[in-house]
Amino acid sequence: MSAGQIREPQVLDALRSVMDPDLHRDIVSLGFIRNLVIEGDTVSFDVNLTTPACPVKDRLREQARQAVLQGVPGIRDVRVTMTAEVRRPQAPDTSALKTVRNIVAVGSGKGGVGKSTVAANLAAALAKTGAAVGLLDADIYGPSIPIMMKAGRPAEPREHFIEPGEAYGVKLMSMGYLTPGDQPLIWRGPMAHKAVQQSLLGVNWGELDYLVVDMPPGTGDVHLTLVQTVPVTGALIVSTPQDVGLQISMKTLRMFQQTKVPVLGIVENMSTYVCPHCGGRDDLFGHGGAREAANRFGVPFLGEIPLDAAIRRYSDDGRPVVLAEPDSPSGAAFTEITGRLAQQVSIQAFKHIALTIVEE
Amino acid sequence: MLSPEATTPVEIRKKGGERLTIRWADAHESVYLARTLRGRCPCAQCVSETTGMRLVTEEHVRPDVSIAAARPVGNYALHFDWSDGHTTGIYSFEYLRRICPCPACVGADAERPPL
Numbered sequence: 479m480s481a482g483q484i485r486e487p488q489v490l491d492a493l494r495s496v497m498d499p500d501l502h503r504d505i506v507s508l509g510f511i512r513n514l515v516i517e518g519d520t521v522s523f524d525v526n527l528t529t530p531a532c533p534v535k536d537r538l539r540e541q542a543r544q545a546v547l548q549g550v551p552g553i554r555d556v557r558v559t560m561t562a563e564v565r566r567p568q569a570p571d572t573s574a575l576k577t578v579r580n581i582v583a584v585g586s587g588k589g590g591v592g593k594s595t596v597a598a599n600l601a602a603a604l605a606k607t608g609a610a611v612g613l614l615d616a617d618i619y620g621p622s623i624p625i626m627m628k629a630g631r632p633a634e635p636r637e638h639f640i641e642p643g644e645a646y647g648v649k650l651m652s653m654g655y656l657t658p659g660d661q662p663l664i665w666r667g668p669m670a671h672k673a674v675q676q677s678l679l680g681v682n683w684g685e686l687d688y689l690v691v692d693m694p695p696g697t698g699d700v701h702l703t704l705v706q707t708v709p710v711t712g713a714l715i716v717s718t719p720q721d722v723g724l725q726i727s728m729k730t731l732r733m734f735q736q737t738k739v740p741v742l743g744i745v746e747n748m749s750t751y752v753c754p755h756c757g758g759r760d761d762l763f764g765h766g767g768a769r770e771a772a773n774r775f776g777v778p779f780l781g782e783i784p785l786d787a788a789i790r791r792y793s794d795d796g797r798p799v800v801l802a803e804p805d806s807p808s809g810a811a812f813t814e815i816t817g818r819l820a821q822q823v824s825i826q827a828f829k830h831i832a833l834t835i836v837e838e
Numbered sequence: 839m840l841s842p843e844a845t846t847p848v849e850i851r852k853k854g855g856e857r858l859t860i861r862w863a864d865a866h867e868s869v870y871l872a873r874t875l876r877g878r879c880p881c882a883q884c885v886s887e888t889t890g891m892r893l894v895t896e897e898h899v900r901p902d903v904s905i906a907a908a909r910p911v912g913n914y915a916l917h918f919d920w921s922d923g924h925t926t927g928i929y930s931f932e933y934l935r936r937i938c939p940c941p942a943c944v945g946a947d948a949e950r951p952p953l
Contacts, residue, residue, distance in 0.1 A: 709913050737913065738846070
């Protein structure tokens with residue numbers, strides 16, 4: 479067969495055998511194939527994924543290549559370029575935060591479980607993959623993102639909006655920017671409500687693939703404001719392995735469920751202590767509790783982060799460990815969890831039904 | 839206990855200010871008249887916060903009350919501006935499904951205070 483006879487439909491038919499493992503549909507009907515060019519016996523195309531943080535990127539590339547090589551006679555070379563474009567849930571255009579595609583809330587039941595550490599590392603890891611990322615520190619009680627990300631440039635008020643700060647390619651806004659230095663925020667509910675609304679809607683976020691919101695612990699004013707002000711794509715629950723932490727985390731999980739915010743998954747922090755001297759492992763707070771809880775509630779378990787002195791050291795230094803030491807056990811755990819989180823966000827974006835009120 | 843499908847809307851239609859129709863993920867359809875909906879407003883002015891007793895019922899609202907504006911609240915509720923100036927109610931989808939006025943649903947579940 480001469481190479482000139484190869485036609486586009488043949489290539490697309492061959493590619494239909496490649497399935498996206500999360501969306502359970504083939505990559506052609508999902509519209510992932512772009513810029514298909516056939517030149518003689520060489521075929522090149524882009525596979526446009528739903529997130530640059532996709533953990534199965536390399537596997538899909540190889541599957542697509544093999545599918546065409548084996549499925550279309552006469553082909554000698556297949557060139558696959560992996561690209562990504564983060565889709566947004568279909569939301570009405572009138573929705574607040576039009577230029578933000580996905581809003582991910584990071585919550586916990588009690589304080590001190592490492593919510594902000596997780597939020598900062600996820601945001602940094604997402605930005606590292608090439609996504610446009612914002613991080614809103616909505617913890618009015620203990621805003622810690624300015625320390626953990628050592629914001630080079632803090633947020634600045636402009637005429638009609640606030641210009642976000644930036645660090646490691648992540649746009650930043652923190653409740654901590656609203657008071658000078660070490661002054662606490664002493665607010666009644668309505669003040670917290672207004673501040674959070676303004677941090678969501680009054681900040682010049684620009685085009686974002688992901689806006690990560692670091693929530694205060696528990697289920698309070700800030701949570702209600704968030705779920706009532708914007709369509710939240712999903713929530714991530716951070717818990718420690720021991721029972722008391724978990725039980726309270728499950729209240730937060732139920733709050734998100736009651737307000738129809740999909741739970742993207744649970745992360746177990748402070749999971750296992752690995753002794754830096756002897757390499758021995760010790761489960762200081764127990765182990766595996768969050769995985770069990772995730773199974774019980776039927777939500778994805780996204781991974782475990784070990785108790786690692788490097789996390790504390792780099793956090794105090796203003797550098798997320800996932801960037802400072804990506805190959806350390808905790809750095810690797812964050813990278814893995816980021817990939818799984820991005821998968822879950824893509825799944826939600828495809829499942830989401832637009833909430834619009836149609837005039838009859 | 840209502841299933842997630844029973845409280846997830848797939849289509850929300852409004853006819854002028856008089857009527858709201860919600861088609862749910864479990865294929866049920868609820869049709870609400872403005873006056874009924876206004877009379878079941880779940881806000882703290884219409885339902886006593888301490889006793890849970892309903893203070894404003896359909897009898898208290900104008901017969902010609904209409905929906906001036908409606909918008910979604912996050913993912914989980916609807917908010918209405920009423921023609922009588924009342925604006926404080928947030929109707930969660932769970933609440934809306936509970937108060938579905940169709941003959942099959944009426945009496946199936948008592949009115950519950952909203953989230």
